[in-house]
Amino acid sequence: MRLRMRLALTTAAMALPVTLVMTGLRNTVEVNARKAVLAEYALATLQAGEREHCEAAPESWSRQPRPPPPLDRKGESPPPPPPGDRPGPRLERELQLFAYDAHFTSRNPAAPPLDAKLVEALRRGEDLASRSATYGPTGPSEVLVRMPWNSGPCAFVLVKRREPRDTGMLKGLLPPADMWLMPTVVALVGVLLTLGPVVRRLRQLTGEVRTFVRSAYQGTLTIRGNDEISELARAFDEAGREVHAQMDLKEKREQTLRTFLENTTHDVMIPLTVLQGHLAELQRRAARGEPVDAAIVTAASQESHYMAALIHNLGAAARLEAGEPSLQRAPVDLNALVERCMSRHRPIARQLGVALECAVPESPVVVEGDVTLIEQAVSNVIYNAMRYNSREGHVAVVLERTPGETFRLRVLDDGPGIPESELSRIVERRVRGDTARTRGVHGHGLGLNIAWQVTVLHGWKLELGRSEYGGLQVDFLGGLTPGSRQGGEREAVGSPGMR
Structure with a gap:
């Protein structure tokens, strides 16, 4: 149903009870007015000389309806008399008056018996009581009035009104159409x-x-x-x-x-193909009964380590690229983090023939951040330093405090390094240095980019430059957690071997 039609029907539905309430109020006012008019008519009639006639002959006294006035020569009724205190001529033609004594008994045999409710009302002290045979504004059909003298055969007068011909149930329920139709239409x-x-x-x-x-x-x-x-x-x-x-x-x-x-x-297909080739070669040698070549095993192991690092980096890159890294910030002990990275990479370093050493402070260096991302970033830098170093090379990881409640984590090597012209672009995605390209086609260019993104997310800095030993140096620079204790440095077992 459309909104207009629904509201129109709602307005009509609301107008109906309002009309009924207004009609009821109007009928009540009209009934009370007619009742008062009938009572005054009875009192005025007896005070105008009818009391003497009533008390002189109570057995025959009554006031019967007046006959209609005769028509004039044109067949029309004469004009009504000017308005006064008496009912109109039409109403007088419908009224009958009967007298009753103080015991509510009439000596006139033609007088109707009084309704019990009317008698009860006047016995309670009321001056008049009425009842209606029909509902509506036509007025009461009987009104019992107390006379001022309150004694004699004419102490009470009943005004009886002749019943109207139309006694339908709906008569009087609605006011005239000109009263409600136009306001409803306007609404x-x-x-x-x-x-x-x-x-x-x-x-x-x-x-x-x-x-x-x-x-x-x-x-x-x-x-x-x-x-x-x-x-x-x-x-x-x-x-x-x-x-x-x-x-x-x-x-x-x-x-x-x-x-x-x-x-x-x-990125996985290339090292996986190489690994499959190494395993196939080992399988052929085993089938021919030849001894296992340690170089092939080492190469296969390197490819497996490379694929593991690649998968971790791709997962971290996807997490960062999604724009919702959801950093799980918590205190991170960088001393313990460096130790874990060293333990993870020492087997790889031995296979590559690279010496891996570290130095950390005596007291823990604590920062606020996501331990998983930080560890992945540090692992990427360490792995790159080992992978692109020469055999019998050296990689050192040094963690130290710096003035102003800050820290510096350095990863430096004595490998071939990166030309100065490429340092500004090396942290971009899918960018590898020329030296890395000359060592193989497997580099995926994600490690340093992930390390750079992690430092940005934590509000740190990542600086790249030539190390004092000729290779590459990568520095993580950031702030410490407030209240972190200071202490001296503790050298790792063995020397970095690059002095």
Whole structure:
């Protein structure tokens, strides 16, 4: 059902009880007025000389309805007398008066018996009582009036009104049509005209919302005014922007997933193929009964370590690219973190023939951050320093406090290093130095980029430069957790071997 029709029906439904209530009030006022007129008519009639006639002949006294006046020569009734205290001529032609004594008994055999409710009301001390045979504004059919003298055969007078011919149940329920029809029509027209602009704005908003949805929530909705429809339009607009943001985030996640799968497929296939070749060679040698070649085992192990680092880096890169790293910030002990990285990479360093050593302070160096991302960043730098170093090379990891409640974590090597012209681009995604390219095609260019992104997320700095031993030096620089204790440095077992 349309809004206009619904409100029009609601207005009509509300107008009906209001009309009935107004009609009831009107009928009550008219009935009380007619009752008072009849009582005054009875009192005035007896005070005008009829009391003497009533008391002189109570057995025969009564006041019968007047006959209608004769018609004039033109067949018309004469004009009514001027208004006064008496009822009109038409009402007088319907009235009968009967007298009763103080015991509510009439000596006139033609007098009707009194209704018990009328008698009871006057016995309680009321001056008049009435009853109606029909409902409506036609007035009471009987009124029992107490006379001022309150004694004699005419102490009470009953005014009896002849019943109207039309006694239908609906007569009097509704006031005249000119009283309620025009206000109802005016109210309905007013509702329809008032709703016109509202309906037009709702239709416009409906069309804009449909266009808004079809355009994938691009653009904005028209918001005018400060009423409920404007609030609805504003709510739709805010919801559309939220949905658009969620769609962008979803698209970004899907793109990140596609990129992750593409990167994984591309970068894992090469080392996996190399590893399969090494394992196939070992299988052929074992089938021929030849001794296992240690170099092949070492190469296969290196490829497996490389794939493990690659998978970890791709996972971290996907997490960072999604724009929601969800840093699990907590106190991180960098001393323990360095020790874990050293334990993880020492077997790889032995296979590569690289010496891996470290030095950390005596007291813990505590920072605030995500331990998983920090450890992945440090591991990437250490792994790159070992992988692109020469055999019998050296890699050192040095953690130290610096003035101003800060720290510096250095990873330096004595390998070939990176030319100065490439240092500014080496942290970009999928960028490898020329030296790395000459050592193999497996480099995936994610390690230093992830380390750089992690430092940015934590508000740190990542500096790259030539180490004092000729290789590459990568420095993590950042602030300590407030209240971190200071102490001296503790050298690792053995010397870095690069002095």
